Amino acid sequence: MQANPDLNGWFFVGLWPLFAERGSMPLWEAAAKAGTLKTIAFDTLPVELELLKDGYLSGLVGQKYWGWGYDTIQMLYDYIVNNNRYESWTDSGMDIVTSKNVDAMIEAWDTQDFTKPLPPAF
Numbered sequence: 001m002q003a004n005p006d007l008n009g010w011f012f013v014g015l016w017p018l019f020a021e022r023g024s025m026p027l028w029e030a031a032a033k034a035g036t037l038k039t040i041a042f043d044t045l046p047v048e049l050e051l052l053k054d055g056y057l058s059g060l061v062g063q064k065y066w067g068w069g070y071d072t073i074q075m076l077y078d079y080i081v082n083n084n085r086y087e088s089w090t091d092s093g094m095d096i097v098t099s100k101n102v103d104a105m106i107e108a109w110d111t112q113d114f115t116k117p118l119p120p121a122f
Contacts, residue, residue, distance in 0.1 A: 001027040012041040015048055018057075032056045044097050046109050052102050059121070062095040062105075066114030096121040 001007055010028070012018065017025065018041060031037035033055055041048055044062030051057045064071075071092065078084040097105050098121040108114050 001031070008037055010037070010039040012039065015041055015043050015045065018048060018051055029056065044095050044105055046106070049097070049102055049106050049109070052097065052099065053106075058098070060095075060097040062097060064092050064095060064114070067092050098122065 017028075022029065028037065028039070032039055038058040039056065040059045040061065041051075041057055042061050044060045048057065048060055052060060075084070075086060075090070079086070095105065095118055097118065101119040101121050104116075104118050108116070108118075
């Protein structure tokens, strides 16, 4: 950020920078809290949800973790029992989380109930 002071956004493909201790990225933290820098990160894990609530992140793009297990088993069942056939590629979707729906995603993690769709993110 020192080399590129005009930078106004980050996309963290992995959440690894977010595991750093608070205070270890002072320029990013100050700009994020001031609202002059937007950061989007991949995944919707509890640690990231808290950073979004605290104003460090603007949004999250997450994989539908629960569906990986549940939907896959349902598809296998339907394939064997109901003779359903599927395309070679299945889009499992994604979760978009912002300040508008972060509480719903936190509730999903707290209750381990990911069956309800998230409210709109925008």
